[in-house]
Amino acid sequence: MSGFSIKQPGLLSLLQDRGRYGAHNLGLTTGGPLDFIAFDWANRMLGNDPNATCLEVSFGGLTLEAELDTSFVITGATAPCRLNDEDIEQWQTQSVQAGDKLEIGFATSGTRSYLAVSGGFDIAASFGSSSTVIREKIGGLHGDKLQAGDHLPCSGSRLAVNYCLTEADRPVYGDPARLRLVPGYQQAAFDPAQQWRFFNSEYRLTERCDRMGFRLEGETVHSNIVGMLSEGICHGAIQIPADGQPIVLMNDRQTIGGYPKIGSVIPRDTARLSQLSPGSQVYFEAISIEQAHNIHCLEQARYQRTSLQQC
Amino acid sequence: MKIEIAGQNAFIVYFAEQTSASVSAQIQTAVSNILACMQDCIIDLVPSYASLLVIFDLDSSDHFAVKQMLRNALTDLDSAAAGSGNLVTLPVYYSTESGPDLEVIAELGSISVEDVIAIHQQQEYRVYAIGFAPGFAYLGEVDERIAAPRLATPRQKVPRGAVAIADRQTAVYPAVSPGGWNLIGLCPTRMFDVDKSPSMPVTVGDRIRFAAISREEFIAQGGEL
Numbered sequence: 001m002s003g004f005s006i007k008q009p010g011l012l013s014l015l016q017d018r019g020r021y022g023a024h025n026l027g028l029t030t031g032g033p034l035d036f037i038a039f040d041w042a043n044r045m046l047g048n049d050p051n052a053t054c055l056e057v058s059f060g061g062l063t064l065e066a067e068l069d070t071s072f073v074i075t076g077a078t079a080p081c082r083l084n085d086e087d088i089e090q091w092q093t094q095s096v097q098a099g100d101k102l103e104i105g106f107a108t109s110g111t112r113s114y115l116a117v118s119g120g121f122d123i124a125a126s127f128g129s130s131s132t133v134i135r136e137k138i139g140g141l142h143g144d145k146l147q148a149g150d151h152l153p154c155s156g157s158r159l160a161v162n163y164c165l166t167e168a169d170r171p172v173y174g175d176p177a178r179l180r181l182v183p184g185y186q187q188a189a190f191d192p193a194q195q196w197r198f199f200n201s202e203y204r205l206t207e208r209c210d211r212m213g214f215r216l217e218g219e220t221v222h223s224n225i226v227g228m229l230s231e232g233i234c235h236g237a238i239q240i241p242a243d244g245q246p247i248v249l250m251n252d253r254q255t256i257g258g259y260p261k262i263g264s265v266i267p268r269d270t271a272r273l274s275q276l277s278p279g280s281q282v283y284f285e286a287i288s289i290e291q292a293h294n295i296h297c298l299e300q301a302r303y304q305r306t307s308l309q310q311c
Numbered sequence: 312m313k314i315e316i317a318g319q320n321a322f323i324v325y326f327a328e329q330t331s332a333s334v335s336a337q338i339q340t341a342v343s344n345i346l347a348c349m350q351d352c353i354i355d356l357v358p359s360y361a362s363l364l365v366i367f368d369l370d371s372s373d374h375f376a377v378k379q380m381l382r383n384a385l386t387d388l389d390s391a392a393a394g395s396g397n398l399v400t401l402p403v404y405y406s407t408e409s410g411p412d413l414e415v416i417a418e419l420g421s422i423s424v425e426d427v428i429a430i431h432q433q434q435e436y437r438v439y440a441i442g443f444a445p446g447f448a449y450l451g452e453v454d455e456r457i458a459a460p461r462l463a464t465p466r467q468k469v470p471r472g473a474v475a476i477a478d479r480q481t482a483v484y485p486a487v488s489p490g491g492w493n494l495i496g497l498c499p500t501r502m503f504d505v506d507k508s509p510s511m512p513v514t515v516g517d518r519i520r521f522a523a524i525s526r527e528e529f530i531a532q533g534g535e536l
Contacts, residue, residue, distance in 0.1 A: 232357030232364025
Protein backbone atom coordinates (compact mmCIF):
# COMPACT_ATOMS: atom_id res chain seq x y z
CA MET A 1 0.00 0.00 0.00
CA SER A 2 1.17 3.46 -0.87
CA GLY A 3 1.49 6.17 1.76
CA PHE A 4 4.20 8.36 3.22
CA SER A 5 7.86 7.60 3.76
CA ILE A 6 9.81 9.05 6.67
CA LYS A 7 12.90 11.02 5.68
CA GLN A 8 13.62 12.47 9.12
CA PRO A 9 11.71 11.05 12.08
CA GLY A 10 12.00 14.06 14.43
CA LEU A 11 12.66 13.79 18.15
CA LEU A 12 9.63 11.71 19.09
CA SER A 13 7.00 10.95 16.47
CA LEU A 14 4.45 8.31 17.41
CA LEU A 15 1.49 6.76 15.64
CA GLN A 16 -1.56 7.11 17.89
CA ASP A 17 -5.25 6.43 17.71
CA ARG A 18 -7.59 7.48 20.53
CA GLY A 19 -5.94 4.96 22.91
CA ARG A 20 -6.01 1.37 24.09
CA TYR A 21 -8.97 0.60 26.33
CA GLY A 22 -10.01 -2.61 28.04
CA ALA A 23 -6.49 -4.08 28.36
CA HIS A 24 -5.54 -2.87 31.85
CA ASN A 25 -6.22 -6.42 33.07
CA LEU A 26 -3.08 -7.50 31.18
CA GLY A 27 -1.06 -4.62 32.60
CA LEU A 28 -1.28 -2.64 29.34
CA THR A 29 -1.56 1.12 29.66
CA THR A 30 -3.77 3.46 27.63
CA GLY A 31 -1.39 5.31 25.30
CA GLY A 32 -3.18 7.59 22.84
CA PRO A 33 -2.70 11.28 22.08
CA LEU A 34 -1.44 13.43 24.96
CA ASP A 35 -3.50 16.32 23.60
CA PHE A 36 -6.74 14.65 22.54
CA ILE A 37 -8.25 18.05 21.70
CA ALA A 38 -5.81 18.79 18.88
CA PHE A 39 -5.97 15.13 17.82
CA ASP A 40 -9.78 15.17 17.58
CA TRP A 41 -9.76 18.35 15.52
CA ALA A 42 -7.26 16.85 13.08
CA ASN A 43 -9.50 13.87 12.36
CA ARG A 44 -12.67 15.93 12.29
CA MET A 45 -11.25 18.44 9.81
CA LEU A 46 -10.63 15.62 7.34
CA GLY A 47 -13.94 13.89 7.99
CA ASN A 48 -12.11 10.88 9.45
CA ASP A 49 -13.36 8.37 11.97
CA PRO A 50 -12.66 9.92 15.42
CA ASN A 51 -10.40 6.95 16.22
CA ALA A 52 -8.36 7.16 12.99
CA THR A 53 -4.60 6.81 13.43
CA CYS A 54 -2.62 10.08 13.34
CA LEU A 55 0.95 11.03 13.99
CA GLU A 56 1.79 12.74 17.28
CA VAL A 57 4.90 14.81 16.62
CA SER A 58 6.54 15.86 19.89
CA PHE A 59 8.86 18.90 19.63
CA GLY A 60 9.04 18.60 15.81
CA GLY A 61 11.78 17.86 13.30
CA LEU A 62 9.75 15.57 11.04
CA THR A 63 10.16 15.30 7.26
CA LEU A 64 8.04 12.96 5.13
CA GLU A 65 7.55 12.32 1.46
CA ALA A 66 4.15 11.59 -0.04
CA GLU A 67 3.83 8.65 -2.42
CA LEU A 68 0.23 9.42 -3.35
CA ASP A 69 -2.26 12.24 -3.77
CA THR A 70 -4.23 12.92 -0.63
CA SER A 71 -5.30 15.54 1.93
CA PHE A 72 -3.79 16.24 5.32
CA VAL A 73 -3.92 18.67 8.21
CA ILE A 74 -1.52 19.65 11.00
CA THR A 75 -3.00 20.77 14.33
CA GLY A 76 -1.64 21.19 17.86
CA ALA A 77 1.63 22.93 18.67
CA THR A 78 2.61 25.79 16.39
CA ALA A 79 5.64 24.89 14.29
CA PRO A 80 6.98 26.10 10.96
CA CYS A 81 5.37 23.74 8.42
CA ARG A 82 6.49 23.54 4.82
CA LEU A 83 5.27 21.74 1.72
CA ASN A 84 8.02 21.56 -0.90
CA ASP A 85 9.81 24.37 0.95
CA GLU A 86 6.76 26.67 0.87
CA ASP A 87 5.26 27.75 4.19
CA ILE A 88 1.81 26.32 4.84
CA GLU A 89 -0.88 26.99 7.44
CA GLN A 90 -1.75 24.69 10.31
CA TRP A 91 -5.37 24.03 11.32
CA GLN A 92 -6.17 24.05 7.62
CA THR A 93 -6.60 21.04 5.36
CA GLN A 94 -4.16 20.87 2.45
CA SER A 95 -3.49 18.52 -0.41
CA VAL A 96 -0.30 16.75 -1.40
CA GLN A 97 0.74 14.98 -4.56
CA ALA A 98 3.01 12.00 -4.94
CA GLY A 99 6.60 13.15 -4.56
CA ASP A 100 5.80 16.16 -2.36
CA LYS A 101 7.99 16.82 0.67
CA LEU A 102 6.26 17.78 3.92
CA GLU A 103 8.15 19.18 6.91
CA ILE A 104 7.11 19.99 10.47
CA GLY A 105 9.83 22.13 12.05
CA PHE A 106 10.50 22.62 15.74
CA ALA A 107 7.57 23.81 17.82
CA THR A 108 7.48 27.48 18.81
CA SER A 109 4.30 27.38 20.90
CA GLY A 110 3.17 24.12 22.48
CA THR A 111 5.10 20.87 22.13
CA ARG A 112 2.81 18.31 20.41
CA SER A 113 1.63 18.66 16.82
CA TYR A 114 -0.74 16.22 15.15
CA LEU A 115 -0.57 15.20 11.51
CA ALA A 116 -3.68 13.52 10.15
CA VAL A 117 -4.23 12.23 6.62
CA SER A 118 -7.50 11.44 4.84
CA GLY A 119 -8.81 8.14 6.17
CA GLY A 120 -6.02 7.91 8.75
CA PHE A 121 -2.83 5.87 8.57
CA ASP A 122 -3.54 2.20 8.00
CA ILE A 123 -1.89 0.56 11.01
CA ALA A 124 -2.79 -2.86 12.40
CA ALA A 125 -4.38 -2.77 15.84
CA SER A 126 -2.71 -4.54 18.73
CA PHE A 127 -5.06 -5.25 21.66
CA GLY A 128 -7.69 -3.17 19.90
CA SER A 129 -5.57 -0.09 19.23
CA SER A 130 -2.79 1.21 17.00
CA SER A 131 -1.44 3.48 19.76
CA THR A 132 2.31 3.23 20.26
CA VAL A 133 3.62 2.67 23.79
CA ILE A 134 7.41 2.47 23.60
CA ARG A 135 7.79 1.14 27.14
CA GLU A 136 5.57 -1.84 26.26
CA LYS A 137 6.92 -2.22 22.69
CA ILE A 138 3.31 -2.32 21.49
CA GLY A 139 1.40 -0.53 18.74
CA GLY A 140 2.55 1.65 15.84
CA LEU A 141 4.77 0.05 13.24
CA HIS A 142 7.14 -1.84 15.50
CA GLY A 143 6.18 -0.77 18.99
CA ASP A 144 8.57 2.14 18.71
CA LYS A 145 8.87 5.76 17.66
CA LEU A 146 9.25 6.47 13.96
CA GLN A 147 12.60 5.98 12.31
CA ALA A 148 14.04 7.21 9.04
CA GLY A 149 12.95 4.88 6.25
CA ASP A 150 9.66 3.89 7.91
CA HIS A 151 6.67 3.64 5.63
CA LEU A 152 3.25 4.85 6.78
CA PRO A 153 0.55 3.26 4.63
CA CYS A 154 -2.68 5.11 3.88
CA SER A 155 -5.23 5.16 1.10
CA GLY A 156 -5.22 8.52 -0.58
CA SER A 157 -8.34 10.57 -1.11
CA ARG A 158 -8.49 14.29 -1.68
CA LEU A 159 -11.10 16.54 -0.14
CA ALA A 160 -13.12 18.44 -2.73
CA VAL A 161 -13.05 21.50 -0.49
CA ASN A 162 -10.50 22.53 2.11
CA TYR A 163 -11.51 23.55 5.60
CA CYS A 164 -9.91 25.57 8.34
CA LEU A 165 -10.62 26.26 11.99
CA THR A 166 -10.74 29.99 12.67
CA GLU A 167 -8.09 31.34 14.97
CA ALA A 168 -10.62 32.20 17.70
CA ASP A 169 -11.63 28.54 17.93
CA ARG A 170 -8.09 27.15 18.19
CA PRO A 171 -6.56 26.30 21.55
CA VAL A 172 -3.95 28.64 22.97
CA TYR A 173 -0.89 27.06 24.58
CA GLY A 174 1.19 28.64 27.30
CA ASP A 175 1.56 29.18 30.99
CA PRO A 176 0.67 29.68 33.75
CA ALA A 177 -1.78 26.85 33.16
CA ARG A 178 -4.65 26.09 35.49
CA LEU A 179 -4.99 22.36 36.15
CA ARG A 180 -8.42 21.50 37.48
CA LEU A 181 -8.59 18.32 39.50
CA VAL A 182 -11.22 16.23 41.18
CA PRO A 183 -9.96 15.40 44.69
CA GLY A 184 -10.00 11.70 45.44
CA TYR A 185 -7.94 8.62 46.27
CA GLN A 186 -5.89 9.40 49.45
CA GLN A 187 -6.95 13.06 49.53
CA ALA A 188 -8.06 12.75 53.18
CA ALA A 189 -4.53 11.74 54.17
CA PHE A 190 -3.28 15.24 53.29
CA ASP A 191 -4.13 17.50 56.23
CA PRO A 192 -5.73 20.92 55.62
CA ALA A 193 -2.43 22.80 55.88
CA GLN A 194 -0.83 20.52 53.27
CA GLN A 195 -3.82 20.88 50.97
CA TRP A 196 -3.83 24.65 51.37
CA ARG A 197 -0.19 24.70 50.33
CA PHE A 198 -0.80 22.43 47.37
CA PHE A 199 -3.71 24.49 46.03
CA ASN A 200 -2.05 27.87 46.68
CA SER A 201 1.38 27.29 45.18
CA GLU A 202 2.70 27.48 41.69
CA TYR A 203 4.57 24.44 40.40
CA ARG A 204 7.11 24.31 37.63
CA LEU A 205 7.58 21.55 35.04
CA THR A 206 10.92 19.78 35.48
CA GLU A 207 12.97 18.25 32.68
CA ARG A 208 11.54 14.88 33.70
CA CYS A 209 8.27 15.12 31.82
CA ASP A 210 7.38 12.34 29.42
CA ARG A 211 4.41 10.33 28.21
CA MET A 212 4.34 8.39 31.51
CA GLY A 213 4.20 11.35 33.83
CA PHE A 214 4.99 15.03 34.29
CA ARG A 215 7.18 15.69 37.34
CA LEU A 216 6.64 19.09 38.87
CA GLU A 217 8.63 21.02 41.44
CA GLY A 218 7.60 23.61 43.98
CA GLU A 219 6.30 23.61 47.57
CA THR A 220 6.55 20.12 49.04
CA VAL A 221 3.40 18.45 50.34
CA HIS A 222 3.18 15.38 52.49
CA SER A 223 0.48 12.90 53.43
CA ASN A 224 0.35 10.96 56.68
CA ILE A 225 0.64 7.66 54.81
CA VAL A 226 3.70 5.56 55.57
CA GLY A 227 3.25 2.57 53.30
CA MET A 228 0.34 1.59 51.12
CA LEU A 229 -0.72 -1.30 48.94
CA SER A 230 -0.35 -0.85 45.19
CA GLU A 231 -3.62 0.09 43.50
CA GLY A 232 -5.01 1.06 40.11
CA ILE A 233 -3.99 4.46 38.75
CA CYS A 234 -6.31 6.39 36.44
CA HIS A 235 -5.33 8.97 33.84
CA GLY A 236 -4.40 12.36 35.32
CA ALA A 237 -3.83 11.04 38.86
CA ILE A 238 -1.49 13.22 40.91
CA GLN A 239 0.97 11.05 42.75
CA ILE A 240 2.96 12.54 45.61
CA PRO A 241 5.96 10.40 46.58
CA ALA A 242 8.08 10.80 49.72
CA ASP A 243 9.99 13.81 48.32
CA GLY A 244 6.71 15.77 48.36
CA GLN A 245 6.90 16.83 44.68
CA PRO A 246 3.80 16.03 42.59
CA ILE A 247 3.79 13.89 39.45
CA VAL A 248 0.83 14.08 37.08
CA LEU A 249 0.39 10.62 35.55
CA MET A 250 -0.27 10.67 31.83
CA ASN A 251 -1.23 8.31 29.00
CA ASP A 252 1.69 5.84 29.29
CA ARG A 253 1.57 5.56 33.12
CA GLN A 254 1.95 2.22 34.87
CA THR A 255 -1.53 0.86 35.59
CA ILE A 256 -0.83 0.20 39.29
CA GLY A 257 1.38 1.86 41.86
CA GLY A 258 1.80 2.41 45.57
CA TYR A 259 2.23 6.15 46.14
CA PRO A 260 -0.37 8.43 47.74
CA LYS A 261 -2.52 10.42 45.30
CA ILE A 262 -4.45 13.61 46.03
CA GLY A 263 -6.87 13.40 43.08
CA SER A 264 -6.90 13.43 39.29
CA VAL A 265 -6.58 16.26 36.77
CA ILE A 266 -9.42 16.34 34.22
CA PRO A 267 -8.37 15.18 30.71
CA ARG A 268 -8.97 18.61 29.17
CA ASP A 269 -6.31 20.04 31.47
CA THR A 270 -3.80 17.18 31.10
CA ALA A 271 -4.07 17.94 27.37
CA ARG A 272 -3.13 21.54 28.12
CA LEU A 273 -0.32 20.39 30.45
CA SER A 274 1.10 18.14 27.74
CA GLN A 275 1.66 21.18 25.49
CA LEU A 276 3.95 22.87 28.07
CA SER A 277 7.76 22.76 28.22
CA PRO A 278 10.07 22.34 31.23
CA GLY A 279 10.15 25.50 33.34
CA SER A 280 6.47 26.36 32.62
CA GLN A 281 4.28 27.28 35.59
CA VAL A 282 1.08 25.50 36.56
CA TYR A 283 -1.30 25.68 39.49
CA PHE A 284 -4.00 23.36 40.74
CA GLU A 285 -7.66 24.10 41.35
CA ALA A 286 -9.97 21.64 43.08
CA ILE A 287 -13.36 21.16 41.44
CA SER A 288 -16.29 18.97 42.42
CA ILE A 289 -17.33 15.91 40.46
CA GLU A 290 -20.45 17.87 39.42
CA GLN A 291 -18.31 20.68 38.00
CA ALA A 292 -16.11 18.15 36.20
CA HIS A 293 -19.16 16.63 34.52
CA ASN A 294 -20.49 20.04 33.67
CA ILE A 295 -17.20 21.00 32.01
CA HIS A 296 -17.16 17.72 30.08
CA CYS A 297 -20.69 18.23 28.75
CA LEU A 298 -20.28 21.93 27.94
CA GLU A 299 -16.98 21.41 26.14
CA GLN A 300 -18.46 18.58 24.13
CA ALA A 301 -21.41 20.74 23.15
CA ARG A 302 -19.07 23.58 22.20
CA TYR A 303 -16.96 21.21 20.08
CA GLN A 304 -20.03 20.03 18.19
CA ARG A 305 -21.35 23.55 17.75
CA THR A 306 -18.07 24.93 16.40
CA SER A 307 -18.13 24.80 12.63
CA LEU A 308 -15.29 24.62 10.18
CA GLN A 309 -14.84 27.32 7.56
CA GLN A 310 -14.35 26.60 3.89
CA CYS A 311 -11.16 28.04 2.57
CA MET B 312 -15.92 -1.34 52.00
CA LYS B 313 -15.46 2.22 50.76
CA ILE B 314 -16.17 3.67 47.31
CA GLU B 315 -13.98 6.72 46.64
CA ILE B 316 -13.56 9.03 43.66
CA ALA B 317 -10.44 8.30 41.62
CA GLY B 318 -11.04 10.70 38.74
CA GLN B 319 -13.81 12.30 36.70
CA ASN B 320 -14.69 8.92 35.20
CA ALA B 321 -13.23 6.52 37.75
CA PHE B 322 -13.99 5.09 41.17
CA ILE B 323 -11.72 3.14 43.44
CA VAL B 324 -13.33 0.58 45.73
CA TYR B 325 -11.37 -0.28 48.87
CA PHE B 326 -12.33 -3.70 50.25
CA ALA B 327 -10.01 -3.88 53.28
CA GLU B 328 -6.93 -2.31 54.83
CA GLN B 329 -4.82 -5.39 54.19
CA THR B 330 -4.79 -8.07 51.57
CA SER B 331 -5.71 -11.72 52.13
CA ALA B 332 -7.02 -14.67 50.15
CA SER B 333 -10.59 -13.85 51.18
CA VAL B 334 -10.26 -10.16 50.22
CA SER B 335 -8.83 -11.24 46.88
CA ALA B 336 -11.76 -13.64 46.38
CA GLN B 337 -14.21 -10.81 47.15
CA ILE B 338 -12.53 -8.61 44.55
CA GLN B 339 -12.79 -11.43 42.00
CA THR B 340 -16.50 -11.77 42.68
CA ALA B 341 -16.88 -7.99 42.39
CA VAL B 342 -15.16 -8.04 39.00
CA SER B 343 -17.48 -10.72 37.64
CA ASN B 344 -20.59 -8.99 39.07
CA ILE B 345 -19.56 -5.69 37.48
CA LEU B 346 -18.82 -7.32 34.13
CA ALA B 347 -22.17 -9.12 34.27
CA CYS B 348 -24.39 -6.12 34.93
CA MET B 349 -22.44 -2.99 33.98
CA GLN B 350 -20.58 -4.03 30.85
CA ASP B 351 -22.07 -1.25 28.71
CA CYS B 352 -20.53 1.57 30.69
CA ILE B 353 -17.24 0.01 31.89
CA ILE B 354 -14.00 0.81 30.05
CA ASP B 355 -11.43 -0.84 32.29
CA LEU B 356 -11.16 -2.63 35.65
CA VAL B 357 -7.92 -2.80 37.61
CA PRO B 358 -8.10 -5.26 40.51
CA SER B 359 -5.24 -5.06 42.97
CA TYR B 360 -4.31 -6.25 46.49
CA ALA B 361 -7.26 -4.79 48.38
CA SER B 362 -8.87 -2.44 45.87
CA LEU B 363 -10.55 -2.28 42.50
CA LEU B 364 -10.26 0.67 40.11
CA VAL B 365 -13.38 1.08 37.97
CA ILE B 366 -13.06 3.28 34.88
CA PHE B 367 -16.33 4.10 33.12
CA ASP B 368 -17.42 5.75 29.90
CA LEU B 369 -18.46 9.31 30.66
CA ASP B 370 -20.41 9.50 27.41
CA SER B 371 -22.71 6.63 28.31
CA SER B 372 -23.24 7.16 32.03
CA ASP B 373 -22.47 9.62 34.79
CA HIS B 374 -20.79 9.43 38.19
CA PHE B 375 -24.03 9.12 40.16
CA ALA B 376 -25.63 6.42 38.03
CA VAL B 377 -22.41 4.41 37.98
CA LYS B 378 -22.01 4.72 41.74
CA GLN B 379 -25.52 3.38 42.24
CA MET B 380 -24.88 0.46 39.88
CA LEU B 381 -21.60 -0.22 41.65
CA ARG B 382 -23.31 -0.34 45.05
CA ASN B 383 -25.71 -2.94 43.68
CA ALA B 384 -22.94 -4.99 42.09
CA LEU B 385 -20.94 -4.99 45.32
CA THR B 386 -23.54 -6.63 47.55
CA ASP B 387 -23.36 -10.29 48.52
CA LEU B 388 -19.71 -10.68 47.67
CA ASP B 389 -19.16 -13.36 50.30
CA SER B 390 -22.18 -15.55 49.69
CA ALA B 391 -21.57 -15.96 45.97
CA ALA B 392 -19.38 -18.81 44.84
CA ALA B 393 -16.16 -17.03 45.68
CA GLY B 394 -13.98 -17.20 42.61
CA SER B 395 -11.27 -19.66 43.59
CA GLY B 396 -9.42 -19.16 40.31
CA ASN B 397 -7.63 -21.67 38.12
CA LEU B 398 -4.60 -23.55 39.39
CA VAL B 399 -1.62 -22.94 37.09
CA THR B 400 1.73 -24.67 37.53
CA LEU B 401 4.82 -22.83 36.33
CA PRO B 402 8.07 -24.77 35.81
CA VAL B 403 11.24 -23.20 37.20
CA TYR B 404 14.90 -23.97 36.65
CA TYR B 405 16.25 -23.04 40.08
CA SER B 406 20.05 -22.79 40.31
CA THR B 407 22.74 -20.31 41.15
CA GLU B 408 23.34 -20.11 37.39
CA SER B 409 19.75 -19.02 36.67
CA GLY B 410 19.10 -17.39 40.05
CA PRO B 411 22.01 -15.13 41.02
CA ASP B 412 20.35 -14.03 44.30
CA LEU B 413 19.59 -17.51 45.72
CA GLU B 414 22.65 -17.38 47.98
CA VAL B 415 21.80 -13.91 49.28
CA ILE B 416 18.29 -15.04 50.24
CA ALA B 417 19.65 -18.19 51.89
CA GLU B 418 22.07 -16.10 53.91
CA LEU B 419 19.37 -13.61 54.96
CA GLY B 420 17.16 -16.44 56.22
CA SER B 421 20.06 -18.48 57.68
CA ILE B 422 18.97 -21.45 55.59
CA SER B 423 20.50 -23.37 52.69
CA VAL B 424 19.96 -22.65 48.98
CA GLU B 425 18.12 -26.00 48.75
CA ASP B 426 15.78 -24.82 51.52
CA VAL B 427 15.03 -21.59 49.62
CA ILE B 428 14.15 -23.61 46.52
CA ALA B 429 12.00 -26.07 48.51
CA ILE B 430 10.16 -23.34 50.43
CA HIS B 431 9.40 -21.37 47.25
CA GLN B 432 7.68 -24.47 45.79
CA GLN B 433 5.83 -25.71 48.84
CA GLN B 434 2.81 -23.42 48.70
CA GLU B 435 0.18 -22.03 46.40
CA TYR B 436 0.32 -18.34 45.53
CA ARG B 437 -2.51 -16.09 44.48
CA VAL B 438 -2.34 -13.58 41.61
CA TYR B 439 -3.14 -10.37 43.49
CA ALA B 440 -2.55 -7.88 40.72
CA ILE B 441 -1.21 -7.47 37.18
CA GLY B 442 0.66 -4.30 36.33
CA PHE B 443 4.09 -2.64 36.28
CA ALA B 444 4.57 -4.02 32.76
CA PRO B 445 2.42 -6.07 30.36
CA GLY B 446 1.97 -9.53 31.84
CA PHE B 447 3.68 -8.80 35.17
CA ALA B 448 1.68 -10.73 37.81
CA TYR B 449 2.20 -9.98 41.50
CA LEU B 450 1.96 -13.26 43.46
CA GLY B 451 1.65 -13.57 47.20
CA GLU B 452 2.44 -14.24 49.84
CA VAL B 453 5.93 -15.66 50.08
CA ASP B 454 7.01 -17.55 53.23
CA GLU B 455 8.72 -15.14 55.62
CA ARG B 456 11.87 -17.28 55.65
CA ILE B 457 12.57 -16.40 52.00
CA ALA B 458 11.14 -12.86 51.94
CA ALA B 459 13.94 -10.48 50.91
CA PRO B 460 13.95 -6.72 50.37
CA ARG B 461 14.45 -5.22 46.91
CA LEU B 462 18.02 -4.65 45.75
CA ALA B 463 19.50 -1.30 46.77
CA THR B 464 20.48 -0.76 43.13
CA PRO B 465 18.11 -2.29 40.58
CA ARG B 466 19.62 -4.33 37.76
CA GLN B 467 19.69 -2.66 34.33
CA LYS B 468 18.61 -5.88 32.68
CA VAL B 469 16.60 -8.75 34.15
CA PRO B 470 16.07 -11.61 31.67
CA ARG B 471 12.66 -12.69 30.43
CA GLY B 472 11.31 -15.52 32.60
CA ALA B 473 13.30 -14.52 35.69
CA VAL B 474 11.55 -15.80 38.84
CA ALA B 475 11.98 -13.21 41.54
CA ILE B 476 11.16 -12.28 45.12
CA ALA B 477 10.60 -8.84 46.68
CA ASP B 478 9.46 -8.73 50.29
CA ARG B 479 6.57 -11.19 50.50
CA GLN B 480 5.81 -11.10 46.77
CA THR B 481 7.06 -13.27 43.96
CA ALA B 482 6.76 -12.88 40.18
CA VAL B 483 8.00 -14.02 36.79
CA TYR B 484 9.39 -11.22 34.61
CA PRO B 485 7.38 -11.30 31.35
CA ALA B 486 10.05 -9.53 29.28
CA VAL B 487 13.58 -8.24 29.55
CA SER B 488 13.44 -5.13 31.73
CA PRO B 489 15.23 -3.28 34.49
CA GLY B 490 14.28 -4.65 37.90
CA GLY B 491 15.11 -4.60 41.58
CA TRP B 492 13.72 -7.96 42.69
CA ASN B 493 15.88 -10.89 43.89
CA LEU B 494 16.34 -13.51 41.15
CA ILE B 495 16.05 -17.19 42.12
CA GLY B 496 15.46 -19.04 38.84
CA LEU B 497 14.14 -18.99 35.30
CA CYS B 498 10.73 -20.04 33.99
CA PRO B 499 10.39 -21.13 30.33
CA THR B 500 6.64 -20.33 30.19
CA ARG B 501 5.91 -17.06 28.36
CA MET B 502 3.99 -14.81 30.76
CA PHE B 503 2.98 -12.41 28.00
CA ASP B 504 2.76 -13.18 24.31
CA VAL B 505 1.31 -10.58 21.97
CA ASP B 506 0.56 -13.20 19.30
CA LYS B 507 -1.25 -15.63 21.59
CA SER B 508 -4.85 -15.62 22.78
CA PRO B 509 -5.12 -15.38 25.70
CA SER B 510 -1.86 -13.50 25.84
CA MET B 511 -1.26 -14.42 29.51
CA PRO B 512 -1.36 -17.91 31.12
CA VAL B 513 -2.78 -16.42 34.35
CA THR B 514 -5.31 -13.83 35.43
CA VAL B 515 -5.98 -12.00 38.71
CA GLY B 516 -7.43 -14.45 41.27
CA ASP B 517 -5.70 -17.53 39.81
CA ARG B 518 -3.62 -19.82 42.04
CA ILE B 519 -0.03 -20.54 41.07
CA ARG B 520 2.33 -23.35 41.97
CA PHE B 521 6.01 -23.49 41.05
CA ALA B 522 7.67 -26.83 40.18
CA ALA B 523 11.41 -27.36 39.81
CA ILE B 524 12.75 -28.56 36.46
CA SER B 525 16.28 -29.44 35.41
CA ARG B 526 18.54 -27.40 33.16
CA GLU B 527 17.83 -29.85 30.31
CA GLU B 528 14.07 -29.64 30.78
CA PHE B 529 14.30 -25.85 30.88
CA ILE B 530 16.12 -25.80 27.53
CA ALA B 531 13.77 -28.42 26.05
CA GLN B 532 10.79 -26.23 27.00
CA GLY B 533 12.22 -23.32 25.06
CA GLY B 534 14.16 -21.62 27.84
CA GLU B 535 17.27 -19.62 27.04
CA LEU B 536 20.30 -19.11 29.26
